[in-house]
């Protein structure tokens with residue numbers, strides 16, 4: 001069931017066609033589901049056309065993947081809605097993009113202000129350019145470093161003549177005729193202490209107000225999940241925003257058979273995370289419907305040809321190549337994909353830069369002799385040896401050892417920094433380090449661990 005007329009969620013409603021062609025989304029969603037025999041009911045809004053309670057009663061399992069659809073309010077420095085949000089020409093980002101994407105009439109003026117700095121803001125400002133706006137501003141309250149959107153997208157927008165202004169917050173929307181927007185009053189900020197998100201808080205500078213003239217304002221502060229259509233009669237356990245709480249292992253809500261996930265429960269993130277949630281939840285639902293759980297199948301050993309697992313020796317020397325795009329003059333179409341893409345050769349070359357983050361470095365504490373060889377050899381200082389007292393750990397044994405025994409140590413590996421070069425594995429005199437891959441052998445299985453046997457260079461005939 002989906003409110004939209006096609007499958008794909010934000011891939012078709014949010015992300016514009018000039019960034020993601022619809023032949024791709026059609027093949028990956030509609031055609032794929034049709035081939036699987038999924039009965040798709042489009043143009044159907046749960047809570048309006050069909051009630052969730054009825055679905056829960058009709059089906060053995062129901063999964064809520066409703067994403068984040070409710071645009072955040074246009075607020076000022078005091079977090080209150082600013083004056084003027086109802087003037088004509090003021091629009092929310094997602095409804096604007098939905099019109100762009102579903103071919104509905106779009107009214108874009110000559111001078112456009114986009115408020116915000118995430119995915120939605122980038123798609124709005126670049127769409128406005130494609131609709132012929134003469135001047136487009138993106139106004140963001142922190143600096144470029146804190147901006148959630150991809151640096152590459154900001155660069156592309158700047159190339160398309162979008163003007164970015166940082167450290168500014170909206171205080172009032174102005175209108176000369178009392179009906180249509182004619183400008184926006186902004187105030188400048190400086191960065192203060194970090195807030196709950198860990199990013200430095202914008203603090204307004206008194207007396208720094210200024211006005212930008214414009215005839216269109218698109219607010220792109222992101223979207224929240226909608227709990228309004230979750231019926232009270234289901235008596236679900238919810239968080240303070242009324243969204244169903246889920247068990248992270250099973251994706252199930254407090255009501256057996258009702259599951260939820262994706263951006264709806266996790267907050268707005270990205271496609272790959274939502275797709276991963278969907279896959280994980282499908283596995284959990286399959287287990288739920290299949291009766292008693294099956295045990296994990298035995299770990300599979302994957303023999304890889306060499307310790308570098310096919311990575312080129314000098315992969316760090318391969319620079320990231322900007323994805324080739326149309327020349328500026330040819331970009332001003334709402335339906336032509338801007339990126340032309342890598343050639344097959346370039347794609348293979350770029351793929352060789354992959355750090356294979358799916359692999360984890362693990363140390364077997366029962367054979368590690370704390371020689372610190374791996375610490376010394378790691379080119380990125382990912383491994384450190386810490387005294388037990390320096391490490392906070394939950395288990396009792398560790399706490400007792402930490403309190404009574406000075407000789408112990410913990411090996412800490414920062415997997416965020418690790419480039420999976422394998423040097424620590426080669427260096428370790430006791431073969432205590434391994435690269436480990438977690439995988440699901442089939443959708444019915446639980447997670448498995450596969451240890452990847454590493455062939456030492458000398459055992460591999462001196463090959464490096």
Ligand SMILES: Cc1cc2nc3c(=O)[nH]c(=O)nc-3n(C[C@H](O)[C@H](O)[C@H](O)COP(=O)(O)OP(=O)(O)OC[C@H]3O[C@@H](n4cnc5c(N)ncnc54)[C@H](O)[C@@H]3O)c2cc1C
Pocket residue numbers: 001002003004008009010011014015044045046047065066067068069094097119120123229261262263264268269270271272274275
């Ligand atoms: C403008 C924009 C650009 C983005 N760009 C990128 C990007 O470049 N890369 C990236 O990785 N991520 C991007 N994202 C984020 C990404 O699209 C989302 O994280 C992802 O789509 C979330 O997937 P989901 O399945 O959880 O929900 P969604 O994709 O939001 O899908 C939810 C679906 O539920 C339907 N629905 C909601 N409520 C109801 C209801 N009551 N009844 C029936 N149907 C309902 C909606 O119609 C929608 O089809 C972007 C998001 C936006 C908004």
Ligand code: SF4
Pocket residue numbers: 361377378379380381382383413417418419420421422423424425
């Ligand atoms: S694989 Fe390389 S980068 Fe990662 S911990 Fe080992 S030596 Fe460091």
Ligand code: SF4
Pocket residue numbers: 363367368369370371372373374375427428429430431432433
């Ligand atoms: S090289 Fe091996 S034995 Fe030495 S500290 Fe590292 S993991 Fe332990």
